[in-house]
Amino acid sequence: MPDKIRRLLPLLGHSGGSRDAMTCLYRCGNACDHPVPNTSDNDYLGDVVNAGMSRRGVIRAGAVGGMVLGFGGALTSSAPALAGGTSHGGSHGGGKPVKAGRLTFEAVAPNTADAVTIPKGYRSSVVIRWGDAVVPGAPAFDVHNQTVAAQLKQFGYNNDFVGVLPVPGESDRALLVVNHEYTNENLIFPGFTTLDALTVDQIKIAMAAHGLSVVELERVKRTGEWKPVEGKRLRYNRRITALETRFSLTGPAAGHVLLRTAADPEGRTVIGTLNNCAGGVTPWGTVLSGEENVNQYFVGGDQAPEELKAKLTRYGITTTARYPSDSRKWERAQERFDLAKHPNEAHRFGWIVEVDPFDPEAPPRKHTAMGRFKHEGANVIVADNGRVVAYMGDDERFDYLYKFVSDKKFLKGNSPAARRHNLSLLESGTLYVAKVTGDSPASEIDGTGKLPTDGRFDGKGKWIKLVSGNTSFVPGMTAADVLIFTRQAGDAVGATKMDRPEDVQPSLRTGKIYAAMTNNTNRGVGTNAAVDEANPRNANKHGHIFEITEDRGDHTGTGFTWQLPIVCGDPAAADTYFGGYDKTAVSPISCPDNVAFDSAGNLWISTDGNALGSNDGLFATPVEGRERGHLKQFLTVPRGAETCGPFVTGDDRSVFVAVQHPGEITGATVEKPASVWPDGDFAKPAVIVTWRPDGGPIGS
Ligand code: FEO
Ligand code: CA
Ligand code: CA
Helix, strand or coil: CCHHHHHCCCCCCCCCCCCCHHHHHHHHCCHHHCCCCCCCCCCCCCCCCCCCCCCCCCCCCCCCCCCCCCCHHHCCCCHHHHCCCCCCCCCCCCCCCCCCCCCCCCCCCCCCCCCCECCCCCEEEEEEECCCECCCCCCCCCHHHCCHHHHCCECCCCEEEEEEEECCCCCCEEEEEEEECCCCHHHHCCCCCCHHHCCHHHHHHHHHHCEEEEEEEEECCCCCCEEECCCCCCCCCEEECCCCCEEEEECCCCCCHHHCCCCCCCCCEEECCCCEEEEEECCCCCEEEEECCHHHHCECHHHCCHHHHHHHHHCCCCCCCCCCCCCCCHHHCCHHHECCCCCCHHHHCCCEEEECCCCCCCCCEEEHHHCCCCEEEEEEEECCCCEEEEEEEECCEEECEEEEEEEEECCCCCCHHHHHHHCCHHHCEEEEEEEEEECCCHHHCCCECCCCCCCCCEEEEEEEEEEECCEECCCCCCHHHHHHCHHHHHHHCCCCCEECEEEEEECCCCCCEEEEECCECCCCCCCCCCCECCECECCECCCEEEEEEEHHHCCCCCEEEEEEEEECECCCCCCCEECCCCHHHCCCECCEEEEEECCCCCEEEEECCCCCCCCCEEEEECCCHHHCCCCEEEEECCCCCEEEEEEECCCCCEEEEEEECCCCCCCCCCCCCCCCCCCCCCCCCEEEEEECCCCCCCCC
16 A cells, blocks of 8 residues: 555454444444354365366356346336346356456545545435335434334334345346344434333334335436435335344245244244345345344343353353343343353254245245355355356354255246245255365465465365255254354364354356355464465454356355455555555455446455554455456545445446445444545445446446
């Protein structure tokens, strides 16, 4: 980083790394201050089955799933136009050679401004913010007189995942689907003192501010700008909350005795969703959402049945205190959050949720076949053989990467029967966990980030089968055990401990899969797992990107090769790597979190917790050809905020970003905000859109 920029970067206050202490408390229940939940002694150097491993020529997989997410003129029919998309609608390689992307925007400099900063020649606007009306009849937002009834109809707090799905048959209408991961009561309630002092109604307001929102958008005058449709006849607008929405459990573990509670003796219906972090858009036009740090909502773990305690602990739930100091106190509003009384309630969270935004009456579903852990998100690709494959990360230090392969095949076409069929794809299949090895001698991975003599952090990997339908492949665990306690199943088979796997997403251009390892300051520290070639830095502050190439391009197979295309940090530092690109020409990046692609296949990366002292941001880089690793910062978010989303529309004309927890800096309140973005009064999480007024494609 040039000194001139470095001087502009006074350190923001933080604890245990780069995030503010307030974020640590509210977002993940101070996860970094707790012992690492993975105490298994998994070995990194396992034997990797690599029969037939060969470098891919041109990936053809996903040709079915690579249909265009039709924004603009490309939208010609209904359901098929929705296909193609994880977080974008780029058409897949389909056998054609992949062209190198090129990004021509002028990089934004790192900064600590209380503003959104975008490249010259671009524009941005707020699409929707906390408190804005979602459901018809929502009252105007009044922070001093907020009610449960109002929040149930208004946009929730702390927007995270962003998906934008075109409304069939209408090129200028789309559905915005957003996660609301968590609340920060210090910044929501004027006069806040302590969580214990909150009224029960205030706790219910927080519960109503969790969940998801579905908001119908319209394009502004043929530009890349979008805004909410207003009026009373909104067909799709919807709030999904932790307080009242009913979810159906699907898959092999639905109805299992460990999922039954006093309120739900059948074990098939759950009220609410918690801590929804990232997600993905499926090729059949639904949204997946990951339930992540769900542990912090529960108390009473010390009085849970003895045989459950080790299992609860592996999921980060405190079993040594009646009321952990960093819990959210929701048991004061709803007894189910007290495990002393309802020990199975915790098992009903930590799933992948599927929402059909085009059917507001349909209950959202929690898919047990996809396993239970701290789900960051899930992104789907259609394999050559028609099965759908979802890639997933468990966002905790030293936890694992997973994939799910459906039993059934994706059906093309937009008939009601095809859609009904596709809606069942994630209810049955096979769950795998990743085990990886490096190809360089262990002695060359010294923990400093120095490249081994072959010039790359790279190697091979194997997807280890955990469970398929009702058949378990983990000795000593039933299929239901594997699905409900998936972390322990990963431990048992020796999965590779990674540096906090966040968003994992296949590129529909190349079929390669990209996973963000956000950071892990415990790597190689004390008795924690040592470095390995896939997680090569001690006390990894800045994270890295993990790129997977499935053998023979088969997403349903069990072998892969991998590389680290980007090892994040200050490009001037010796421990960083940008695909071999000239490091004087790239932007500093720290703590990659969410990833997305534009239709050219460029990788977009948003950050959470910039440990270089500047605000978080959004970055983009080509991943193929000579420009691979030429990473540039596209925007920055205001003080205290994290950059979430992101989502590039299929026509490349708009990029959406969720600005999460602006002003979340210790000591801040509604009355004394650390950020006044976006309205000049107090901080409000909001979704923004950025576009080019000349109508050109974003980035290039
Ligand atoms: Fe909610 Fe993994 O960040
Ligand atoms: Ca190597
Ligand atoms: Ca995240």
